[in-house]
Amino acid sequence: MASSVPMRPDKPRLVSTTSISITLQFDKVEDNGGSTVTSYNLYVDRGTENAHNFTRIPTYDGKSLEWTILKSSETYLVTG
Numbered sequence: 001m002a003s004s005v006p007m008r009p010d011k012p013r014l015v016s017t018t019s020i021s022i023t024l025q026f027d028k029v030e031d032n033g034g035s036t037v038t039s040y041n042l043y044v045d046r047g048t049e050n051a052h053n054f055t056r057i058p059t060y061d062g063k064s065l066e067w068t069i070l071k072s073s074e075t076y077l078v079t080g
Contacts, residue, residue: 003034025066
């Protein structure tokens, strides 16, 4: 039996915010398509309502289901 593509995870939930950070939490996918999901990617949308500009968070470890994104003037710094 062939595996199918895993479902997309639900949107992250906002856990907390400060003036310089946001903490997000999300759940593992419910339907993995018959394959083990080994990691996730986390993106931030720096665009507008009409023009999205997704940037991958490069320091996200791909496994944590809760992550804090620290905003600086030029980039997003991330901690687990």
